[in-house]
Amino acid sequence: MYRDLTPQEEYFRVSKPPADVLFVRQDINNSPIYHVVDGKLDEMRVLNNPAEAVDLYCEHVLLGREERFDFIEHGRPLD
Numbered sequence: 868m869y870r871d872l873t874p875q876e877e878y879f880r881v882s883k884p885p886a887d888v889l890f891v892r893q894d895i896n897n898s899p900i901y902h903v904v905d906g907k908l909d910e911m912r913v914l915n916n917p918a919e920a921v922d923l924y925c926e927h928v929l930l931g932r933e934e935r936f937d938f939i940e941h942g943r944p945l946d
């Protein structure tokens with residue numbers, strides 16, 4: 868039976884791995900930021916220091932570094 872895809876399912880349907888996805892709850896102050904690598908929802912992680920991780924990612928992009936930024940070293944497995 869056909870059903871509409873959720874926004875997350877649609878994102879993963881059109882994304883081509885490798886891909887990093889960050890999720891945040893906008894309705895909660897100081898919400899954890901969750902990190903998903905290559906669509907592996909069962910291996911979701913939580914960023915330890917989200918502000919630092921995002922700042923380092925922005926620096927990585929703005930400097931034009933070609934290698935993939937590694938969010939994994941900035942997080943821990945979801946409990």
